[in-house]
Amino acid sequence: MDTGDVPSEVLPGRATLVSVAEAAGVSRQTVSNALRAPGKVAPDTLERVLAAVEELGYRPSLAARQLRTRRSRTLGLRLEHWGGGISGSVLDRFLHALVDEAQDREHRVVLFTADDDAGEVAGYDELLTTAQVDGFVLTSTHAGDGRTAWLAGRGVPFATFGRPWPDDDAPAGPAEAAHCWVDVDGAAGTRAATEHLLATGHRAPAFLGWPAGSGTGEDRRRGWAEALDAAGVPARERRELAVPESTAAAASAVAAALEAPGAPSAVVCASDTLALGARGAAARHRAALEVVGFDDTPVAAAIGMSSVAQPLAEAAHLVVDLLVAQVETGGAGPPQTCQHLLAPRLVVRSSPA
């Protein structure tokens, strides 16, 4: 009690810049500087201020900061309804990794839902104008994606998990396709799976994928075909099945293939959902069929099935990196390397029985 200055009531409200300031005997701005630009404040003052911060347990109010700086340190994400299939856990795990990464960079993730792309754009607008969200993460990119154009059109930072797939109709101007994205090299994954099967004695692994039209599906099919090309497997020995993303559909297609002459001894699948069906069909036919799935879902681990694992944590890390970089440069041109194609990893498991 050297000065007659008694610290003001601290019981009801949270510690604020001013309360810390008067506790340390400095002005509010000095406290701010001590935290955000420690170099600008004298060493002994700094020490005193930090002690007061610690003492009072001061934490800055994000609302106040946001009001002044017009930054929210918040990223928006549409939470989509991954209806059928078991591969939903991919986006689920991606989300987890994303929140983790954002947290490390002192950012928050807010979710919203929408029924379609138009609703999603409405959601962007809403969050931008009311909550001043700094940027968005987009998933499930597809051909003719109107969302990226809308965002790019008004200079909103965003990054997609999934590369932009070529639009058949509009021949994609060079500027449009130049946004930031992170994706996993599906072809590399199926190529590795196929090479593994070839190396373990299977003459001509079949491919079980989706009907044409999906960029992701085409990508994964390509890896299989390339591996067979490299191994010199003639076209007439190649078996290729295309079914919708459904275990039942996969099972019946594979059952038919097993009954036909020249039945495959192994099959590379575009998803664990399909792979699950393939294994079911094989079990019912008591056929020895080696199955490799895609996405390495918990189900694959549970039933001891080989599968291609996507580096989701790494992808999330990069997405957040790209996004934060854009926000910080303030729309002054995207960073140099703005597109990342990550290599997946084949997880080999010995299928029991």
Added chain:
Amino acid sequence: MDTGDVPSEVLPGRATLVSVAEAAGVSRQTVSNALRAPGKVAPDTLERVLAAVEELGYRPSLAARQLRTRRSRTLGLRLEHWGGGISGSVLDRFLHALVDEAQDREHRVVLFTADDDAGEVAGYDELLTTAQVDGFVLTSTHAGDGRTAWLAGRGVPFATFGRPWPDDDAPAGPAEAAHCWVDVDGAAGTRAATEHLLATGHRAPAFLGWPAGSGTGEDRRRGWAEALDAAGVPARERRELAVPESTAAAASAVAAALEAPGAPSAVVCASDTLALGARGAAARHRAALEVVGFDDTPVAAAIGMSSVAQPLAEAAHLVVDLLVAQVETGGAGPPQTCQHLLAPRLVVRSSPA
């Protein structure tokens, strides 16, 4: 252009209360009233103001509002890592419904991650002091849950998806257990499943659950036992298996049961993950085993398996309701009915082959 009043620059910044006010020729507070308390403003003024709001596309800044009102209209949720099993999609679907409901009530959902309960509490603290989150949604309640005590201790609104399970050690003071929760009546679900199997000619459906100790598991087991009690099935005919949440573990346990004398013709499972294993074992044994799962995951639908569906949308609706009610009464006592036990629904499917 009747008055010489030219509207100020609107190009760079967003519309604000003041800009709308001067466009409508009133004061900022009148605009605020027009939107938040339309009864307090004269009809013709109201019309003029609303027109200006529409015209300029005004949307209130949440940061500014939050700064003044100390409400963020935001709910926090720890996103947990539902490692193994396929039943993660339950929390996934719950999350989707939750965001949907929150959106309807003009609330946002922010996520965070934590490694354990202690970290989760730290996350609460962080969000409370910096982001002024209004309340929290808790999932995966368990015995001896320290999180609820912490939150209740400082009067933070929260609601749990999952009832509070009795703590063996501490005999749960009456005040502690009195928080808001929503849960699904697991016993009712397994009871319905068992009754269905009994009605379709199965003498004594077995139960495949988890090792003792889990409140949820015990709950689901009870429904099965009650149904057998009601049907007068003697104890010696009852088969009960307990394995960890893993398809493989379930498969081997069921395989053993099928080989033993008095093998069951049907089995009620505590999760789809377990059910998946049971079906796999039955298929390998070429045994006719009727399996009912729990959670009605997409996998169950995909392979045509009966399962008990939880009313997740309804649960999410109630959770948001309870939470918003608490926030609005400002901690002045929780609402009257603060606990809800919802009835699940049995989805019967004809398993193909």
Added chain:
DNA sequence: ACCACTGGTTTGAACGATCAAACCGAGGCC
């Protein structure tokens, strides 16, 4: 005439942070 009251509106202040400019003592230089 005076006062109380009412519906509708405006004005002032505050929330808590940051940016920008002002300030101030200590040197250094001419």
Added chain:
DNA sequence: GGCCTCGGTTTGATCGTTCAAACCAGTGGT
């Protein structure tokens, strides 16, 4: 001495909203 620079600090203004009080004309009671 006068003037400029410089590190360190303070003061003023601002972001956009809401609360609280003030204001103001009109009405009715006494």
